[in-house]
Amino acid sequence: MNGFRKMMTALCILALLGALLTACGSNSGESSSDGGSNNKGTAQGSTTVPPAQASDEAEETADGTRSYTDYKGHVIELSTAPQRIIYAGETIGDLIVLDAPIIGTPHNWVQGSVYVDRLKDVADVGFPINLEKALELQPDLIITGSTEEKDYEQLSKIAPTLMFDTFAPLEDRMTLLGDLLGKKEQAAEWIAKYNASTGEMWKELYEKGLTPGETASVFTYYPGDRLFVMAATGLSQVLYHPDGLKPTPAIQKILDDKKGFEQISMETLAEYAGDRIFILKAVDKEAQQSTDALFQSNIWKNLPAVKNNRVYTIDILKSNSDAATREWLLQELARMLQQ
Structure with a gap:
């Protein structure tokens, strides 16, 4: 559905x-x-739905950046609190509830969704991501659900780019995003509230x-x-x-x-x-x-x-x-x- x-x-x-x-x-x-x-x-x-990967790692450095290894093994340097994010994946709602600074996403993936109105001011980057549009937006982080290495290589020339496992369990995704986006506390609060609401329902x-x-x-x-x-x-x-x-x-x-x-x-x-x-x-x-x-x-x-x-x-x-x-x-x- x-x-x-x-x-x-x-x-x-x-x-x-x-x-x-x-x-x-x-x-x-x-x-x-x-x-x-x-x-x-x-x-x-x-x-098949893959399990959460144990290879995701992030380590903060002294200059306000961190080294991160995504679940496909790419090692990138990204800001500890990115401010201009392009996201290409069907779980963009994870970022929405964390109030993440999304500047671009494929519009065809959000049409008809429950959150479409919350993305009306976000630029359409198309899918596959239009490289010229992405460059124009000057992102400081690109997150993609795609595992196409060719696309990754092109995107990583524009900004730090990581492959994100959108099939991972919800709680795992939220915890990781909270960590990567400098929103650990907000992510933990959302998880706790959601779990409580589910049980009550x-x-x-x-x-x-x-x-x-x-x-x-x-x-x-x-x-x-x-x-x-x-x-x-x-x-x-x-x-x-x-x-x-x-x-x-x-x-x-x-x-x-x-x-x-x-x-x-x-x-x-x-x-x-x-x-x-x-x-x-x-x-x-x-x-x-x-x-x-x-x-x-x-x-x-x-x-x-x-x-x-x-x-x-x-x-x-x-x-x-x-x-x-x-x-x-x-x-x-x-x-x-x-x-």
Whole structure:
């Protein structure tokens, strides 16, 4: 629909998901953004959600700069408190909640998001990043979710550039960004507040009617009549909180395989369908038509969740894995599940 990240990168490249269900952080050999989540284009094949990398290192020096080794091994010198940041990745919402000084980002990655209005004064650098535009903005730091070495080499000539693992867990990303941007305390406060809000939301929902052990599923269509079930990405990451709803056994297997999502057939839908079903509304017209056809099928109409009126829809562009979207999803889930 909230990871499908490498998926998101692929979507933007192939669509530039013509933008969840990512990347929204993003399988069956295909994956999204903690992803991100945009289906204007096609999905990327054979990727999984990688774990947080232990190679990220930063050491402050006496002149107000620091040496940092990103998760792909690039060693850079950057300011301890950068003031002009270009960010190209589907988890830009992480920087937004930290009030980071963002001066440029690809606009096509933020259209339709819950935070689009908060970036209206930020320059559009395109994707791949337009080198002339980036140079014109005079950044002191460029953060990219791309792992293309050619692009990295060009960007690093403009400003210190680091590759950022947007598929890493939310808390890991926020902690690292807080450290890199000179906002450690703000990042720690955000994490604590978010975790507390999440726990309170689920406690209240169970007090108001949810049944312990209830399962949930998240589905979306991509162009080409391709149906996906979401696992470790975007909205699913919020639903499958330890205090939240549970994945079905079939989805748990995808999670155990460390996949962001997996393509399935409509005939196997019942194997993945939970007590509650969430549909990520597609952007692409062909994907919308596939979704409408699913709703008219007997397979869909016979699902227990459908019969019990426990189906919910969310725009795929509002189901990403970033911090700002997570804040919104907590409020939206509380509203939907109390109806």
